[in-house]
Amino acid sequence: MISRKVLGSLVCLFVVTAFIWITVGNGKVHYLPYYLPCPEIFSMKLQYTEEKLIQLFPQRQDVLTVTPWLAPIIWEGTFNSEILDSAYRPLNLTIGVTAFAIGKYTRFVGRFLESAEKHFMKGYQVNYYIFTDNPETIPDVQLQPGRRFVIVPIKKYPSWQEISVRRMEAINKHIAEVSHREVDYLFCLDIDMVFCNAWGPETLGDIVAAIHPSYFNVPRSQFPYERRSSSSASIPDGEGDFYYGGAVFGGRVKKVYEFTKTCHMTILTDKANGIMAARQEESHLNRHFLSHKPSKVLSPEYLWDDSVPKPPEIHLIRFSIVD
Amino acid sequence: MGITKLHGLAILVTAGITGAIWYHHPFSSASDQESTFSSEEGILLKTDLNETSPMLPRRQDVLVLTPWLAPIVWEDTFNRDILNAQYTQKNLVTGVVTFAVKKYVQFIEGFMSSANKYFLAGHQVNFYLFTDNPEQISHLQMAPENHLFVIPVRNYSQWQDISMSRMDIISRYIQSQFQYEVDYLYSIDIDVQLFEHIGVEIIDALVGTISSWQYTAHRESKSYETRTESQAAIPKGEGDFYYTASFYGGSVAEVYKLTRACFKGIVKDRENGIEARWHDESHLNKYFLYHKPTRLLSPEYCWEEELSRPRTIQVKRMCSVRKDGKK
Numbered sequence: 148m149i150s151r152k153v154l155g156s157l158v159c160l161f162v163v164t165a166f167i168w169i170t171v172g173n174g175k176v177h178y179l180p181y182y183l184p185c186p187e188i189f190s191m192k193l194q195y196t197e198e199k200l201i202q203l204f205p206q207r208q209d210v211l212t213v214t215p216w217l218a219p220i221i222w223e224g225t226f227n228s229e230i231l232d233s234a235y236r237p238l239n240l241t242i243g244v245t246a247f248a249i250g251k252y253t254r255f256v257g258r259f260l261e262s263a264e265k266h267f268m269k270g271y272q273v274n275y276y277i278f279t280d281n282p283e284t285i286p287d288v289q290l291q292p293g294r295r296f297v298i299v300p301i302k303k304y305p306s307w308q309e310i311s312v313r314r315m316e317a318i319n320k321h322i323a324e325v326s327h328r329e330v331d332y333l334f335c336l337d338i339d340m341v342f343c344n345a346w347g348p349e350t351l352g353d354i355v356a357a358i359h360p361s362y363f364n365v366p367r368s369q370f371p372y373e374r375r376s377s378s379s380a381s382i383p384d385g386e387g388d389f390y391y392g393g394a395v396f397g398g399r400v401k402k403v404y405e406f407t408k409t410c411h412m413t414i415l416t417d418k419a420n421g422i423m424a425a426r427q428e429e430s431h432l433n434r435h436f437l438s439h440k441p442s443k444v445l446s447p448e449y450l451w452d453d454s455v456p457k458p459p460e461i462h463l464i465r466f467s468i469v470d
Numbered sequence: 471m472g473i474t475k476l477h478g479l480a481i482l483v484t485a486g487i488t489g490a491i492w493y494h495h496p497f498s499s500a501s502d503q504e505s506t507f508s509s510e511e512g513i514l515l516k517t518d519l520n521e522t523s524p525m526l527p528r529r530q531d532v533l534v535l536t537p538w539l540a541p542i543v544w545e546d547t548f549n550r551d552i553l554n555a556q557y558t559q560k561n562l563v564t565g566v567v568t569f570a571v572k573k574y575v576q577f578i579e580g581f582m583s584s585a586n587k588y589f590l591a592g593h594q595v596n597f598y599l600f601t602d603n604p605e606q607i608s609h610l611q612m613a614p615e616n617h618l619f620v621i622p623v624r625n626y627s628q629w630q631d632i633s634m635s636r637m638d639i640i641s642r643y644i645q646s647q648f649q650y651e652v653d654y655l656y657s658i659d660i661d662v663q664l665f666e667h668i669g670v671e672i673i674d675a676l677v678g679t680i681s682s683w684q685y686t687a688h689r690e691s692k693s694y695e696t697r698t699e700s701q702a703a704i705p706k707g708e709g710d711f712y713y714t715a716s717f718y719g720g721s722v723a724e725v726y727k728l729t730r731a732c733f734k735g736i737v738k739d740r741e742n743g744i745e746a747r748w749h750d751e752s753h754l755n756k757y758f759l760y761h762k763p764t765r766l767l768s769p770e771y772c773w774e775e776e777l778s779r780p781r782t783i784q785v786k787r788m789c790s791v792r793k794d795g796k797k
Contacts, residue, residue: 152477156477156480160484160487163488167488208527208530209527210525211519211524211526211528212534212535213534213541213547215518215528215548216556217541217548217553217765218541219541226535227538230538230762231538231539234762364524364525366521366522366523367519367522368521389519389524
């Protein structure tokens with residue numbers, strides 16, 4: 148029979164173990180919330196009713212609006228278009244857009260351009276560069292003054308994966324030959340999408356990436372990063388910031404030139420090793436943006452997929468895939 | 471009864487379990503901040519965004535982004551390791567400009583020793599100390615990467631004049647000297663001390679610090695100049711934040727433009743026989759209204775010691791050390 152002393156010792160042992168486990172928890176640092184359940188009381192809205200001196204509209208409290216490297220994340224409600232327009236319009240900028248319309252994708256060009264004319268950078272000079280292997284099928288679209296449309300012929304590739312991985316090279320080459328002289332900022336967009344709401348100068352930055360709509364509020368472990376270490380786009384477990392979408396990226400034309408070159412190099416490295424990344428160039432883009440953080444991040448408002456059910460965080464969809 | 475084998479076994483088992491728990495859950499948070507430093511790219515790969523929900527806001531109690539998309543720097547909004555890696559890659563040098571005239575020389579020691587320790591620690595900082603009493607400065611121990619330049623300057627009878635002439639002196643020295651020596655330049659009042667690290671999160675093109683008076687009931691102290699005769703006048707109803715003149719800066723080019731514009735306003739006011747309510751601070755606020763800063767520092771970065779600290783101020787990095795009520 149177990150004696151009382153032994154029983155007592157074992158009970159003490161158990162209590163101590165349980166106590167240590169509870170206090171230490173899972174080992175992560177606990178940041179105790181500094182506010183009580185009514186955050187409005189402490190919320191610094193900087194509004195003074197007597198003087199109406201400093202007024203700021205409320206921030207978005209439901210989403211992250213600044214990355215840990217202090218790059219803004221652009222959500223509806225975080226910015227004032229008037230202030231931004233008054234800062235950017237006088238600079239007389241030209242914004243470039245690249246889009247690839249290969250094979251059957253030429254049918255999306257008309258819709259893309261019409262919606263862009265309604266919503267994309269209104270009031271700014273815009274150059275659309277449509278890369279296509281089929282220039283005759285590109286429709287003629289009426290553009291507003293100050294906006295141009297240029298067809299960039301490219302050669303046919305056998306498969307869509309091949310086309311996808313050649314995009315970086317094509318954009319890079321085109322910047323070097325043409326667009327670096329013509330535009331200040333460049334956005335590289337997918338063609339099978341439409342603009343639904345305003346896309347303005349809040350998106351301008353040195354290096355701009357957009358968060359993929361399907362992965363913005365899921366745990367990082369579920370991000371479809373390339374995981375095979377043999378690929379140069381591989382991101383190990385536990386690493387990564389966000390999952391960026393390959394359908395929208397951009398920035399200052401010089402910066403876009405630099406990172407498309409780097410991405411193209413890593414894509415070629417994989418090709419030489421006989422491996423194709425899980426999500427083709429999107430995987431390489433994610434790997435690149437992990438070690439060269441974007442200076443501005445666009446919320447999924449700027450890269451939406453209509454087939455994804457709209458969560459409460461998405462207030463306004465600006466650019467979306469349409470079937 | 472004495473210690474039996476069973477007692478010894480129980481102690482051993484307890485020690486073993488405690489050791490196992492300690493090993494897997496260290497009490498320090500060091501494992502969390504572990505970073506993978508890739509030598510080729512040099513930017514940290516490990517992030518500190520929430521694992522299960524990366525879009526969770528880190529601070530919900532304060533504004534962290536202005537309407538013109540300038541980040542407002544608060545504790546827990548940034549990862550200094552990532553920022554350090556980005557800063558180091560660009561091989562930048564930052565300068566600090568400060569003035570110690572007349573009785574303000576008493577603050578030099580406290581300021582320099584704390585700034586040397588906490589201001590951009592690990593990076594090269596050039597301290598430019600303007601004083602009317604260079605001989606009185608005792609030897610100051612500087613970190614190996616920092617430099618101290620003592621520059622003699624004439625004193626003025628009134629402290630407001632010193633305060634206002636700072637703008638002129640800074641712009642002239644940027645043109646003649648600083649632009650060749652530093653990339654970023656910050657003007658900091660001498661009568662402050664640093665108690666926590668102020669790092670590269672402050673580095674941006676044009677940076678203003680939100681005044682700690684904004685958080686108190688002392689409306690008087692944080693008002694803009696409203697008399698339209700002054701160049702620093704801000705129309706009623708306008709204004710984003712009230713910025714403090716104790717800590718501002720940015721790239722050398724932007725600070726030059728700022729100091730020139732402010733000094734022009736000061737001179738014009740003097741000609742018209744008017745002095746702005748809060749002197750150079752009023753002019754600074756006028757400038758920041760129409761030339762929005764690209765980054766704002768929260769009042770953590772320049773806390774007025776006599777004010778009671780609200781909960782939103784989690785850290786006091788730099789505090790005034792004024793004993794009397796006047797500046």
